[in-house]
Amino acid sequence: MAEVVIVGSTDDAGELAADAIQSLVAAKADAVLGLATGSTPLTTWRALAARHLDLSRVRGFALDEYVGLPAAHPESYRSVIAREVVEPLGLTPALVRVPADRGPIETAGADYERAILAAGGIDLQILGIGRTGHIGFNEPGSSFASLTRVKTLTQQTRIDNARFFDSVEDVPMHCITQGLGTIMRARHLVLLAFGEEKADAVAGAVEGPVTSSVPGSAIQLHQKVTVIVDEAAAAMLRFADYYRYAWNNRLAWEKL
Numbered sequence: 295m296a297e298v299v300i301v302g303s304t305d306d307a308g309e310l311a312a313d314a315i316q317s318l319v320a321a322k323a324d325a326v327l328g329l330a331t332g333s334t335p336l337t338t339w340r341a342l343a344a345r346h347l348d349l350s351r352v353r354g355f356a357l358d359e360y361v362g363l364p365a366a367h368p369e370s371y372r373s374v375i376a377r378e379v380v381e382p383l384g385l386t387p388a389l390v391r392v393p394a395d396r397g398p399i400e401t402a403g404a405d406y407e408r409a410i411l412a413a414g415g416i417d418l419q420i421l422g423i424g425r426t427g428h429i430g431f432n433e434p435g436s437s438f439a440s441l442t443r444v445k446t447l448t449q450q451t452r453i454d455n456a457r458f459f460d461s462v463e464d465v466p467m468h469c470i471t472q473g474l475g476t477i478m479r480a481r482h483l484v485l486l487a488f489g490e491e492k493a494d495a496v497a498g499a500v501e502g503p504v505t506s507s508v509p510g511s512a513i514q515l516h517q518k519v520t521v522i523v524d525e526a527a528a529a530m531l532r533f534a535d536y537y538r539y540a541w542n543n544r545l546a547w548e549k550l
């Protein structure tokens with residue numbers, strides 16, 4: 295079962311996720327992080343940046359990227375990762391990759407998978423979750439065995455991401471995303487979700503049936519998952535009282 299931590303604020307969530315990254319990097323200076331974009335991880339990046347750690351040897355792989363935007367577009371995930379993660383955290387740009395950042399799109403998925411394997415796999419994957427239940431850009435119906443590949447975004451996801459663009463028509467229709475199988479190979483998943491609009495997806499992912507109709511439910515099959523949610527995103531969790539009880543009574547040696 296995922297460890298579910300219900301926190302009082304998005305800042306508290308960011309501090310906890312930053313704790314997990316900090317202890318990983320203390321043990322392994324060249325740790326491999328899976329990097330998520332979107333609004334949810336921002337407090338994590340902010341908390342980490344404030345700690346002024348030496349993260350120059352950390353390697354990174356972004357979860358996903360739009361297909362069809364020029365790389366220099368400010369909302370390409372290559373640009374977003376550079377602006378919101380690499381620069382504030384002091385990562386080394388050459389050690390951080392985004393899907394389809396080199397070579398033709400047709401072979402970009404296989405190339406990305408090879409690069410992740412060559413790096414020794416992802417140690418800690420930060421995840422958000424979409425209202426559709428997607429993790430990465432794996433929309434409902436994605437195979438649990440899927441690897442990095444090109445996908446079509448749902449209209450719901452395009453609408454949700456329109457806030458970063460002038461209009462929903464400007465949101466690309468296609469993306470390239472780590473697959474659910476790729477995500478499942480990461481050694482630790484840290485899934486963050488905030489706000490009532492995520493409550494349904496969180497409940498489906500954590501407690502619902504394991505089904506590709508809710509891609510986030512794949513986390514139930516992973517050995518080490520930490521779900522960090524605020525009260526609003528936790529509102530539909532049936533066992534919320536137990537999660538609070540377990541967290542408040544965790545053993546002193548237990549780490550995220």
Ligand code: PGA
Nearest residue numbers: 332333334335422423424
């Ligand atoms: P958000 O996106 O963090 O911007 O809400 C999450 C997601 O779509 O996976």
